[in-house]
Amino acid sequence: MAELHRHQKILALLAEHPFLSVTELTDATGVSAATVRRDIDKLEKAGFGQRVHGGIAAEKGHHARRAIPLPFMENRDIAVEQKRAIAAAASTLVRDGTSIIIHGGSTCFHFGMAIARRNLRVFTHSMPLAAYLAEYGECQLTIGGGDLHREPGIVYDRFADERAFYASQFFVGALGIERQGLMETNPLLVQLTRDMAAFANEIIVLVDSRKFAERTSTLSLPFAQIRRLVTDDGLADADARMLEEEGVDYIIAARKGETDT
CATH class of the missing domain: 1.10.10.10 (Winged helix-like DNA-binding domain superfamily/Winged helix DNA-binding domain)
Incomplete structure (x- = not known):
């Protein structure tokens, strides 16, 4: 095992x-x-x-x-309807011709599928997303270098110099959301999230509403660095108030194709 x-x-x-x-x-x-x-x-x-x-x-x-990290392939097929709605809403925030960074994780994977044929320059460390974009996408694709970490499907070298790629937006997920900000348990994902956040003008969080009930051990990014969050229509009123109190703009992606802020 x-x-x-x-x-x-x-x-x-x-x-x-x-x-x-x-x-x-x-x-x-x-x-x-x-x-x-x-x-x-x-x-x-x-x-x-x-x-x-x-x-x-x-x-x-x-x-x-406590949140339990699931293998990528298993997590990708959980709450698919919500993740597709989040991906569709997030895709409207992207302007053609810009450069974006897409993090690993299942919701970010669905977002990558949604923008695959757009006129964009995309940077990612996610092997599943890179493989999808290479086969089905029309965007310009740049893949981060380093060692392959099969779970969570990331290629990464923390000592690599990636300052040549600077993006308008960084789209990132999280294992859990608490008042402090984005939470993770995997030290690799914590470090990667912090590194990539330094190379973008705007950080946009993509999480389904289940993540607000999860409790994890390590802060990856504080809300002070977050510009906007996109979630689904299962967001609880208490969690919405928490986001407002922390100064985070949020978009609710309705599964019928309508969005509210």
Whole structure:
């Protein structure tokens, strides 16, 4: 079982049981006790639980709300109707002939599909999106260099100099949205998000409304850097008020093709 799938399995079990022993986890995942202990260390550092003698304990009051990152191919096919509506609304914010950066993630992938045939210069680190645009797109495509990280499907080298590409807009997703801003658990995505934000005039967040209920461990971008957010018509009133209080303009992408602000 791959590491990401093991972590998802452990977190799913931890949501049901306040304590899991190393022995229980070796049986559930089919790996050695040493591997399970390393998994426990990583989950504890990410804020998903607490290492205790003989296993891992759920963080009291928090474990049921923690966001669990899903593999890209699985996440791409969740809430598709909402993501397509968000992509369509976001595409109206882009002017032909401009340069844009598109982050990885499933909602950004749907956005990339929506602008694939536009007269644009697109920069991305997302391998799934780059593959789609290469086959079906008509835009000018630039792919970030570096090592391939199969999950979450990113090619990235944090030491690469990419200052030659400067964009009008950076379209980015997130694993969760809290009052502080955009939240993630993957250190790679946190660093990449911060790096790309420095190369764009405007940052536009693309997230479906489920992300406002997720709780993750690391701030990737504060709302102070965010110009606009596009979400679906499931946005709760409390979350809308939070965005207004933080000074973030938002667009609600109705699934019938109408948008409200």
